[in-house]
Amino acid sequence: MSDGLEDMATLSVPPPFHAVCSGPSDAFLRAVVEAEAEAGAATLVWSSRPDLVDLAVVFEPEMPLRQARLVGPVLMLAMADALAALGPPQKDCRFAWPGTLEVDGAEVGSVSVTAPAFAEEESVPEWLVAGVKLRLSFPPDVSDPGKTPERTALYEEGFGDVTGVEIVESFSRHLLHWTNRWLEEGGEPVAQEWLDHLAPRLLGGAVKHGLDPRTGDLLLLDPGSTKPRRMDLAAAQADPQA
Numbered sequence: 097m098s099d100g101l102e103d104m105a106t107l108s109v110p111p112p113f114h115a116v117c118s119g120p121s122d123a124f125l126r127a128v129v130e131a132e133a134e135a136g137a138a139t140l141v142w143s144s145r146p147d148l149v150d151l152a153v154v155f156e157p158e159m160p161l162r163q164a165r166l167v168g169p170v171l172m173l174a175m176a177d178a179l180a181a182l183g184p185p186q187k188d189c190r191f192a193w194p195g196t197l198e199v200d201g202a203e204v205g206s207v208s209v210t211a212p213a214f215a216e217e218e219s220v221p222e223w224l225v226a227g228v229k230l231r232l233s234f235p236p237d238v239s240d241p242g243k244t245p246e247r248t249a250l251y252e253e254g255f256g257d258v259t260g261v262e263i264v265e266s267f268s269r270h271l272l273h274w275t276n277r278w279l280e281e282g283g284e285p286v287a288q289e290w291l292d293h294l295a296p297r298l299l300g301g302a303v304k305h306g307l308d309p310r311t312g313d314l315l316l317l318d319p320g321s322t323k324p325r326r327m328d329l330a331a332a333q334a335d336p337q338a
Contacts, residue, residue, distance in 0.1 A: 107261055109268040112138040113153075120145050124208060124227035127152035131223040132212075142264050147235065149205070149260045152227030153271065162217040165329050166283050166312040167226045168195055168209045169290045170274045175205070175228055176293055177274075178266035184254040190295040193307075193314045194332035197230065198295055202248035205230035209333045217330055228267070232260055283309030 109115050118126040118141050127141040131154045143150035153171075157164035175197060176189035190198040195207035208227050215221040231249040250258065278286050287309035294305060306315035306324060314327035 107142065108265055109140055110272055113140045113268050113272070114138060116141045118143050118150075123150045124152040124210075124225065124229075127154055127225045127227060128210065130154055131225050137223075140264075140268060146260070147231070147233045149228065149230035149232060149263050149267075151264055151267070152225055155224040155226065156222070157220060157224055159220060160218050161211055161215050161221045161224070162311050162330060163283075164211075164221065164224055165209060165333060166278065166286060166309075167224060167275075168207050168329070168333060169286055169307065169312050170278055171207045171226050171228055171271065172197060173286065173289055173293070174267055174271035174274050175207075175230065177270040178263055179250075179255075181266055181270075182255070182258045182262055183250070187253055187255075189293065191290060191293045192295050192298065193327065194312075194329060197228075199248055199250065199253050201295070201297070202246055204248050204250060204253070230263065283312075287312075 107115050107117075114136075116126070116130060116135075116139060120143060123141045123143040127139065130139050130141060135154055137154060137156035139154040141152045141154075155164070155167060157167075172191055172195065176191070179187070179189045179199070187199055189204075190201075192198060192203075195209075196203055197205040197207070206229055208229075209224065211221045211224050231247070232255075233249050233251045274286070287307040290307050291305060298305060302319045304317040304324075306317065307313070308315060308326075312329040314329070315324040316327065317324040
């Protein structure tokens with residue numbers, strides 16, 4: 097198992113991304129600082145922590161905030177593709193709304209999104225920051241990860257030969273692909289692919305799941321109903337534990 101530190105100086109991301117290392121500090125918080133300082137779109141901040149893939153990207157959307165929030169599902173798809181490219185077979189990354197990433201039925205990470213304070217949902221925000229945290233290994237004080245089967249780490253799932261740097265680099269390439277596809281084709285391909293990654297336990301029940309391709313809102317259709325219930329992505333991103 098590699099700690100990933102030996103490769104930190106050679107991080108390679110495709111244009112137009114500009115990589116900024118936050119050291120061991122929180123990448124999401126650093127990205128917000130960068131955004132407020134007008135660092136510009138495609139600033140990719142990443143942390144050097146050996147136990148965690150911790151990265152965040154600054155966006156400057158040209159659409160209202162409500163629509164731009166679909167960047168959360170876009171990041172989830174990019175990370176799922178990165179893990180599929182690097183990890184062992186049959187260890188697919190699955191999703192739970194609004195931003196949970198799962199491997200082998202257990203939570204391994206999450207996606208977060210924030211915008212400037214007081215930004216209005218129907219207006220174009222000055223910037224948007226979206227980040228991913230992905231657990232590589234459990235802390236040393238966790239002696240038996242099996243006691244928390246609802247949570248896992250990549251190194252517990254057969255990703256031991258993969259470094260955090262490799263994941264960040266692969267993620268950046270897939271994020272470029274999914275961002276371009278979103279902007280060129282609209283949200284429909286994003287919504288459909290996101291639903292294809294939905295955790296099996298969510299697909300197997302009586303409630304049918306959908307994702308609004310314009311906003312990323314979750315749509316739930318109960319048995320016998322003709323009108324889906326709508327779960328607001330803006331509210332969920334503001335309080336993902338709610």
